[in-house]
Amino acid sequence: xxxxxxxxxxxxxxxxxxxxxxxxxxxxxxxxxxxxxxxxxxxxxxxxxxxxxxxxxxxxxxxxxxxxxxxxxxxxxxxxxxxxxxxxxxxxxxxxxxxxxxxxxxxxxxxxxxxxxxxxxxxxxxxxxxxxxxxxxxxxxxxxxxxxxxxxxxxxxxxxxxxxxxxxxxxxxxxxxxxxxxxxxxxxxxxxxxxxxxxxxxxxxxxxxxxxxxxxxxxxxxxxxxxxxxxxxxxxxxxxxxxxxx
Amino acid sequence: xxxxxxxxxxxxxxxxxxxxxxxxxxxxxxxxxxxxxxxxxxxxxxxxxxxxxxxxxxxxxxxxxxxxxxxxxxxxxxxxxxxxxxxxxxxxxxxxxxxxxxxxxxxxxxxxxxxxxxxxxxxxxxxxxxxxxxxxxxxxxxxxxxxxxxxxxxxxxxxxxxxxxxxxxxxxxxxxxxxxxxxxxxxxxxxxxxxxxxxxxxxxxxxxxxxxxxxxxxxxxxxxxxxx
Numbered sequence: 001x002x003x004x005x006x007x008x009x010x011x012x013x014x015x016x017x018x019x020x021x022x023x024x025x026x027x028x029x030x031x032x033x034x035x036x037x038x039x040x041x042x043x044x045x046x047x048x049x050x051x052x053x054x055x056x057x058x059x060x061x062x063x064x065x066x067x068x069x070x071x072x073x074x075x076x077x078x079x080x081x082x083x084x085x086x087x088x089x090x091x092x093x094x095x096x097x098x099x100x101x102x103x104x105x106x107x108x109x110x111x112x113x114x115x116x117x118x119x120x121x122x123x124x125x126x127x128x129x130x131x132x133x134x135x136x137x138x139x140x141x142x143x144x145x146x147x148x149x150x151x152x153x154x155x156x157x158x159x160x161x162x163x164x165x166x167x168x169x170x171x172x173x174x175x176x177x178x179x180x181x182x183x184x185x186x187x188x189x190x191x192x193x194x195x196x197x198x199x200x201x202x203x204x205x206x207x208x209x210x211x212x213x214x215x216x217x218x219x220x221x222x223x224x225x226x227x228x229x230x231x232x233x234x235x236x237x238x239x240x241x242x243x244x245x246x
Numbered sequence: 247x248x249x250x251x252x253x254x255x256x257x258x259x260x261x262x263x264x265x266x267x268x269x270x271x272x273x274x275x276x277x278x279x280x281x282x283x284x285x286x287x288x289x290x291x292x293x294x295x296x297x298x299x300x301x302x303x304x305x306x307x308x309x310x311x312x313x314x315x316x317x318x319x320x321x322x323x324x325x326x327x328x329x330x331x332x333x334x335x336x337x338x339x340x341x342x343x344x345x346x347x348x349x350x351x352x353x354x355x356x357x358x359x360x361x362x363x364x365x366x367x368x369x370x371x372x373x374x375x376x377x378x379x380x381x382x383x384x385x386x387x388x389x390x391x392x393x394x395x396x397x398x399x400x401x402x403x404x405x406x407x408x409x410x411x412x413x414x415x416x417x418x419x420x421x422x423x424x425x426x427x428x429x430x431x432x433x434x435x436x437x438x439x440x441x442x443x444x445x446x447x448x449x450x451x452x453x454x455x456x457x458x459x460x461x462x463x464x465x466x467x468x469x470x471x472x473x474x
Contacts, residue, residue: 007334075451077413080444165324194334201330
């Protein structure tokens with residue numbers, strides 16, 4: 001016990017070992033896996049949720065469906081979906097089922113925000129656009145979509161942070177990612193692997209918080225200044241805030 | 247990457263089997279019991295911590311920002327990471343799972359209770375003061391009863407997400423139904439076991455949610471009377 005015997009000291013030692021970074025299955029490998037899985041899942045979620053949400057918002061229908069989807073996914077345990085999907089896809093293990101499972105959890109915030117984003121557009125702006133002779137499709141593309149961008153960005157941030165957080169659970173189904181470092185630590189046992197466990201936790205938490213901060217900045221950037229202030233003053237509830245945990 | 251669906255292919259490994267449920271009823275019941283007790287204890291503790299915190303944030307406005315910000319940061323930390331921070335200190339027992347679950351439930355409850363307290367109309371507060379209510383009397387007689395909808399929303403959200411989150415406790419060996427899901431996964435993808443546990447998880451969330459709605463109706467008789 002000459003080396004630090006408390007978990008945090010062990011974690012510092014573990015992180016400072018260059019081999020733990022560059023080994024196969026080391027931190028860099030796991031980080032790459034984590035980011036790839038998350039990016040694919042968020043992209044898949046956007047592909048499904050944004051068109052659907054924008055369209056439903058444009059029609060002004062399906063608000064009940066949006067709420068239902070959000071509530072249903074809140075109740076489904078991530079672990080269950082992660083284990084069931086490899087069975088559905090006969091490929092068994094590997095990346096596809098994990099990406100699909102994570103995408104399912106990305107859908108509610110993306111869908112809810114796309115829907116709300118279109119619905120909150122000022123009816124007077126819509127009337128004006130209609131008076132100028134815009135058709136339904138043009139209205140959606142030229143008026144509703146641009147005005148919904150801040151909401152889309154908010155949904156994207158929520159979804160991305162949640163997927164990055166949930167991707168840590170992919171390690172339970174041998175899907176790789178940073179969670180694997182924690183799992184391996186538990187495999188060794190807390191006495192010997194405590195440092196690795198804490199180090200893995202720091203990496204996973206750090207990545208999630210970093211994503212939150214960076215995407216929060218992006219959200220501010222794409223929100224035009226007058227809308228920023230207006231939204232704060234009006235205090236509109238953001239549906240994304242209510243959905244999801246990982 | 248093949249997308250061949252296999253849901254009908256395998257007669258020896260059905261999606262659901264009463265045989266499995268009958269043969270393993272003891273294990274399943276024990277898992278449900280652990281799951282429900284972890285959820286119940288976690289939400290109860292979270293409520294006991296969250297209510298005073300929310301009242302603090304309501305009474306002293308400058309505290310509201312920091313309280314919400316700190317619980318927001320905790321909420322952003324992935325569950326697996328949170329368990330990883332706690333486990334080396336508290337070991338692989340139910341305590342680790344409980345602490346993690348409580349930390350998560352906190353934010354959902356605090357945020358909704360604060361919102362509930364803040365929407366108490368200021369005229370009502372002034373009327374209460376005019377009638378001679380002190381700070382505590384006003385809190386228990388006026389503010390908290392009027393904030394019940396917010397409190398209930400928070401507790402319901404926290405309960406449903408806690409039920410889902412308990413499964414992550416598998417990491418330290420106390421995941422309730424998650425234990426069955428994980429065992430089914432390791433046991434050569436035993437679908438009946440995974441499916442039974444997953445369905446029970448969702449069912450537990452729905453049942454607890456309905457129970458809370460019922461309790462809310464009972465403690466706020468005026469809300470249903472007004473609706474009618």
